[in-house]
Amino acid sequence: MPTTRDQDPFHILLADDDADDRQFFSEAIHELKLQHTLTVFRDGRELMEHLESPDREDEDFPHILFLDLNMPYITGFDCLRAIRKNPKFNNLSVAIYSTSSSEKDIEETFIGGANIYIRKPNDFATLKKVIKDVVNMNFQFHSSGMNLETFLFSI
Template sequence: MSKKIILLADDDTDDTEMFCEALEEINENITCHCAENGNEAWKILNEITEKPQLIFLDLNMPVMNGWDCLKLVKNEPVYKDIPVIMISTSSHKNDIERASQLGSICYLVKPNSFNGLKQLLRVITSNLGTNLRETLINLKESDPDHIFICEGNQ
């Protein structure tokens, strides 16, 4: 089985630890690069030899927030095709619309349980690649309060 690479940018240490622990329990062939802000995420993206199959960006981070990092990723030809999922504790309609406009594939309200996160990540990481959008649409049907599909993004 080939290694899957994910990049996570989130300044909340507890959320990052829970995310990484969930990934480890799901599949030991997943490498998760973690950053505390968008600036660190951008630096990691430019330093790693293999591009991630998926990027998770928290909205509100110091130094560089998720919005500015998303803009950088989507404006760089080398990275623009990497799917990005915006994550936040809020489900404000304006944030969801902005995520869609800036090129995110999905907006995810952080699950408040470890098992909820683990189940979500299991399904997402098992479908990286061409089935990701369809998988997210199916997930939204089962969890409409936490998953929002960004329209017009592949």
Template structure:
């Protein structure tokens, strides 16, 4: 088990989903800190603020007000200081053409939001394990979506 905190940043406009996400991370046997923002503008403002340390991983909803998740990932990938932060899309939709586009623009994983609390725990844990414990090789499109 890792001893250093993993800092997750969740960008999601659904407050209930944010609360379930935080509760789920508390069930994972790792030291995890979660920061939430509720729209794309808040996300980019947070990332551009004077941070002493960037988050280890961003969970990004696609359908947010003010600035969409797709706009955010495109912007993040264009900023040298931010473009190495892994981004996991965390969305209710699962449109294959959108998923393929997100793979092409540099998202690391795609999760369709589960509607079951235990599955939320499972996908978050799988994502963390994959990105922090395994050595991610170049992944294929068929490994892009994380299933609970």
């Protein structure tokens, strides 16, 4: 994983079954003018097929995954479990990106190894701020003193 985000394009993945949410996320990334590549998946099955593909190049390795929890075929919870079981994904930061405010969901994803939990913002300006803050976060530092309070991202 690059030490600075200015040198190489930052590779972001988004897995979300809601077409409007995918569109808003893509537009927010575009407006932020980040040096990035964004790959979008409609469900957990597409995401896992991509991550586990033997044809994927190592330089195409994602830096961060924004992962919705409630998706068809393979849920975000199941994707998180599979990702954290595979040592090849140890350096992949996983940001849970969900409408759920359930304490159970937050706790389960914290225990499951996600790096941060983000409640989907209701407006575009807040979404842009969330993406900018999370993409610029140093997850090694953030994770070192992480507890349930710091796991839940708030603006």
